Amino acid sequence: YINIYSGHTNNWAVLVCTSRFWFNYRHVANTLSVYRSVKRLGIPDSHIVLMLADDMACNHRNPKPATVFSHKNMELNVYGDDVEVDYRGYEVTVENFLRILTGRLPPSTPRSKRLLSDDRSNILIYLTGHGGNGFLKFQDSEEISNVELADAFEQMWQKRRYNELLFIIDTCQGASMYERFYSPNLMALASSQVGEDSLSHQPDLAIGVHLMDRYTFYLLEFLEDIHPASKTNMNDLFKVCPKSQCVSTPGHRTDLFLRDPGSVLITDFFGSVRKVELTMETINLTDPIEQLESGELQKEMHTYADQLPVSEIIHQKPKQKDWHPPDGFILGLWTLILLVFFQTYGVKHLKHIF
Amino acid sequence: MATTEVERRRGQLAALSIAAVVIIVGVPLWWRTTETYRAWLPVSQIKELAKLQLHLSADVEVVFARGTVTPEQQKKVPLTQTQNMEHRVDEDTALSYRYETRYRTATIMEEDALNQPTAAEADLSLHTLSESPSGSLVVYVIPESSSLLPQNVDVYIGQRRTALLRIGSQMRVGKTLEQLLAHMEPRIKQVLHVMSFSHTDITAALSNRVRISPGNKESIADSMRAFKSSPGYEITFSLLNPDPKSHRLHWDIEGAVETYIQPLLTKLSPVANFSIDSQTLYYAMLGVNPRFDSSRSTYTLNADSLAHVINPVEARLGSNAASSNPVLNFLLYIPDAHHSPLYIHDHKKQQVPTNAFHSPRWGGIMIIRQCWVYNVNEFYEVDTVFPVDINIDMAKVMGVFLAQLRLLLGVQSSTPPPGFLVAPCGNAGLADWELDRLMWSRSVENIATATTTITSLAQLLDQIGNIVINDNIAQQVSSAVTSLQLAVSELEAGNLGFALQYSKEAILSSERAFFDPSLLHLLYFPDDQKFAIYIPLFLPMCVPILLSLLKIVSEARQKHREKKPKKD
Numbered sequence: 001y002i003n004i005y006s007g008h009t010n011n012w013a014v015l016v017c018t019s020r021f022w023f024n025y026r027h028v029a030n031t032l033s034v035y036r037s038v039k040r041l042g043i044p045d046s047h048i049v050l051m052l053a054d055d056m057a058c059n060h061r062n063p064k065p066a067t068v069f070s071h072k073n074m075e076l077n078v079y080g081d082d083v084e085v086d087y088r089g090y091e092v093t094v095e096n097f098l099r100i101l102t103g104r105l106p107p108s109t110p111r112s113k114r115l116l117s118d119d120r121s122n123i124l125i126y127l128t129g130h131g132g133n134g135f136l137k138f139q140d141s142e143e144i145s146n147v148e149l150a151d152a153f154e155q156m157w158q159k160r161r162y163n164e165l166l167f168i169i170d171t172c173q174g175a176s177m178y179e180r181f182y183s184p185n186l187m188a189l190a191s192s193q194v195g196e197d198s199l200s201h202q203p204d205l206a207i208g209v210h211l212m213d214r215y216t217f218y219l220l221e222f223l224e225d226i227h228p229a230s231k232t233n234m235n236d237l238f239k240v241c242p243k244s245q246c247v248s249t250p251g252h253r254t255d256l257f258l259r260d261p262g263s264v265l266i267t268d269f270f271g272s273v274r275k276v277e278l279t280m281e282t283i284n285l286t287d288p289i290e291q292l293e294s295g296e297l298q299k300e301m302h303t304y305a306d307q308l309p310v311s312e313i314i315h316q317k318p319k320q321k322d323w324h325p326p327d328g329f330i331l332g333l334w335t336l337i338l339l340v341f342f343q344t345y346g347v348k349h350l351k352h353i354f
Numbered sequence: 355m356a357t358t359e360v361e362r363r364r365g366q367l368a369a370l371s372i373a374a375v376v377i378i379v380g381v382p383l384w385w386r387t388t389e390t391y392r393a394w395l396p397v398s399q400i401k402e403l404a405k406l407q408l409h410l411s412a413d414v415e416v417v418f419a420r421g422t423v424t425p426e427q428q429k430k431v432p433l434t435q436t437q438n439m440e441h442r443v444d445e446d447t448a449l450s451y452r453y454e455t456r457y458r459t460a461t462i463m464e465e466d467a468l469n470q471p472t473a474a475e476a477d478l479s480l481h482t483l484s485e486s487p488s489g490s491l492v493v494y495v496i497p498e499s500s501s502l503l504p505q506n507v508d509v510y511i512g513q514r515r516t517a518l519l520r521i522g523s524q525m526r527v528g529k530t531l532e533q534l535l536a537h538m539e540p541r542i543k544q545v546l547h548v549m550s551f552s553h554t555d556i557t558a559a560l561s562n563r564v565r566i567s568p569g570n571k572e573s574i575a576d577s578m579r580a581f582k583s584s585p586g587y588e589i590t591f592s593l594l595n596p597d598p599k600s601h602r603l604h605w606d607i608e609g610a611v612e613t614y615i616q617p618l619l620t621k622l623s624p625v626a627n628f629s630i631d632s633q634t635l636y637y638a639m640l641g642v643n644p645r646f647d648s649s650r651s652t653y654t655l656n657a658d659s660l661a662h663v664i665n666p667v668e669a670r671l672g673s674n675a676a677s678s679n680p681v682l683n684f685l686l687y688i689p690d691a692h693h694s695p696l697y698i699h700d701h702k703k704q705q706v707p708t709n710a711f712h713s714p715r716w717g718g719i720m721i722i723r724q725c726w727v728y729n730v731n732e733f734y735e736v737d738t739v740f741p742v743d744i745n746i747d748m749a750k751v752m753g754v755f756l757a758q759l760r761l762l763l764g765v766q767s768s769t770p771p772p773g774f775l776v777a778p779c780g781n782a783g784l785a786d787w788e789l790d791r792l793m794w795s796r797s798v799e800n801i802a803t804a805t806t807t808i809t810s811l812a813q814l815l816d817q818i819g820n821i822v823i824n825d826n827i828a829q830q831v832s833s834a835v836t837s838l839q840l841a842v843s844e845l846e847a848g849n850l851g852f853a854l855q856y857s858k859e860a861i862l863s864s865e866r867a868f869f870d871p872s873l874l875h876l877l878y879f880p881d882d883q884k885f886a887i888y889i890p891l892f893l894p895m896c897v898p899i900l901l902s903l904l905k906i907v908s909e910a911r912q913k914h915r916e917k918k919p920k921k922d
Contacts, residue, residue: 120714276661
């Protein structure tokens with residue numbers, strides 16, 4: 001009795017919204033809707049790494065504070081009261097994203113901010129935001145290129161940090177981001193091809209911004225029909241949002257994936273269906289329980305685990321910064337050279353030089 | 355004319371000296387300040403380790419009791435034989451197994467020990483005589499007339515490192531020692547496969563390094579079930595009480611852990627560190643509705659619905675935020691008053707005797723059975739005062755959890771061959787030979803993982819020239835390489851304890867080196883971005899120098915041409 005189709009024992013999800021500012025409301029709503037679906041289908045918060053700028057719900061331009069809606073007429077509040085955002089605000093950077101994927105986080109990072117996957121984990125990675133041909137923009141200040149992303153996945157593969165990985169991206173020219181993948185067991189979906197823009201779905205006149213992107217909207221409609229025991233497979237997911245609905249042409253890439261997409265269940269990535277075995281054996285224990293002295297236990301019960309020794313926190317030396325030449329150095333050097341030239345030749349003899 | 359000549363010469367000298375300063379001082383300064391610091395790595399040794407050659411050796415002692423060898427055969431004993439078997443797993447990995455077998459006859463004290471009425475007592479008294487070191491075995495050959503083993507059993511595997519083997523009498527008379535040994539060899543090989551390493555176990559342990567094509571259903575399930583080798587594990591016992599209004603639960607978890615679980619974990623301490631905690635969760639439901647079985651007047655949970663039980667509960671189980679060790683969760687569920695008693699049925703609609711199930715690489719869940727609980731009647735009477743006090747029989751509960759713990763840690767072995775009788779594992783929950791098996795597979799797994807980590811790190815650092823390699827990373831890599839070499843040599847020598855220790859050190863160093871946060875410092879800079887940074891800095895400075903140098907060269911050439919006709 002063991003469902004062995006995919007060979008995974010646990011599921012993880014990394015959901016990233018790479019934009020900030022009020023007019024990018026739809027990206028946050030995209031990510032939160034996918035978060036809701038993934039939670040509904042069973043992946044617990046401890047296995048979801050959610051990266052959002054999280055500046056929508058409490059934005060002073062939000063007419064309904066503490067809410068983020070994904071349908072017009074404010075039908076569905078995807079923010080709710082049990083959203084666990086792991087990386088918020090300015091923590092959503094390319095560096096942190098790559099650190100999560102490769103596992104190279106500082107030792108003080110708590111468990112909820114880490115991707116603790118192993119070689120039997122199926123990981124869902126969802127990215128949304130503004131992108132271009134070969135890059136994805138992070139928070140209007142930096143970008144991640146498709147080469148870096150492919151290298152990060154290769155490092156994950158080298159360390160066997162995933163069993164299978166599903167990569168979904170909803171940005172303009174999204175298909176360019178999965179062009180450079182070369183590690184095995186990766187499946188990728190994108191909302192538009194190179195040269196096409198992904199369009200947003202519907203504005204809400206009360207809130208004043210577009211609420212969702214088309215691809216994610218239809219993806220969510222598709223996921224609404226999925227429940228933890230359903231047997232829908234990936235071929236149905238590839239058909240989501242055809243050109244008539246999406247205006248852009250969604251693309252997918254399965255050549256690196258070892259299994260046939262028709263045999264991959266949606267719940268292999270979006271849900272968390274555990275494999276279960278009945279325990280058939282028991283061990284016969286006959287010793288009576290020893291009675292321990294209660295005094296010893298009392299002492300141990302009231303100590304907290306050592307997080308970081310206090311002396312290290314108080315007496316931390318400032319980090320050694322790399323030496324950089326002082327700021328005016330290049331300018332000063334240039335000025336010096338020009339001065340020497342003018343000194344030597346005199347200004348009126350400049351034509352001898354040039 | 356002279357002053358312009360002097361001025362021109364001064365100008366030429368200035369241009370030349372500036373060019374000299376820029377080239378001699380400026381360019382090296384720029385190079386040194388912009389190069390990435392890369393400490394030296396022992397690349398050649400890492401390349402050697404990439405071709406992994408593991409030698410595993412086990413010492414076996416075969417002791418003939420009285421009545422198993424004839425006096426002529428006995429003259430040739432004591433005898434030592436060595437067997438070697440080579441396996442090539444793939445082009446980078448090769449395994450070789452060596453069994454060193456020593457044959458001898460039993461001493462008088464051992465004969466007395468073998469005269470005990472039952473096999474278990476014989477095992478115990480044999481153990482008091484001598485203790486075999488880790489990784490070795492002793493097989494006692496007993497005659498067919500012995501009454502230690504029941505009729506259909508030929509081999510008895512004890513709790514420590516001894517086995518009892520019974521041989522048929524017809525093989526004894528008139529044969530030479532070599533024929534006797536050849537007859538016994540298949541049986542002894544089977545014993546070795548059960549009690550020490552077997553090829554399937556070792557190749558399964560190499561799964562990080564070698565992508566083995568999946569075999570049958572059972573082997574896939576076996577490989578997925580146990581946790582991967584890790585320096586530490588966290589075990590959490592949770593008591594789920596969905597109905598605190600009706601039930602007040604009492605469980606002596608501290609005493610139970612100390613008495614039943616701690617001996618196993620202490621025995622496993624060379625393999626990993628364990629930390630245990632426990633909690634009680636109130637109003638924690640199972641998330642699946644049980645069905646009422648009227649024929650048995652109990653509530654039942656079908657085996658198919660068990661997969662959906664874990665997810666709703668998991669959200670409420672905490673974990674230690676400070677460590678990244680894998681967590682094993684063991685949950686004990688007391689059904690609420692309206693759904694009591696609750697039993698699990700398998701596919702054939704039979705009650706599961708343990709009333710428990712486990713999930714690979716996660717943990718186990720058990721639903722309490724009525725008979726393991728004191729102070730509770732099968733049905734509540736009309737005038738029962740709620741909440742009812744319930745005392746849980748921890749011995750039974752821990753029996754099931756211990757079995758699940760053994761499975762999840764990879765202790766359980768496959769079913770033994772026919773004719774084998776395996777002794778129950780005793781109060782520590784772990785037989786010595788099971789510990790040896792675990793240590794072998796863990797050592798091999800650690801060595802395989804550490805070599806893969808180090809080689810892929812070296813490859814990565816070679817490919818991406820921009821990454822800074824700090825001194826501490828180089829030091830970790832060097833110590834990992836040293837530990838790996840030591841582990842491989844200790845494994846070859848047969849010192850299992852040391853091999854495991856070195857392999858653990860190798861894993862720790864290699865993981866620390868691979869996952870060091872500083873290895874992400876400089877990433878991918880496309881060439882056009884590099885040009886865009888340097889050109890505004892250096893081009894305005896270099897243009898006047900280059901032009902003045904060109905002017906000097908053209909003037910010198912002109913002079914030379916003027917001189918030439920003069921000469922002519």
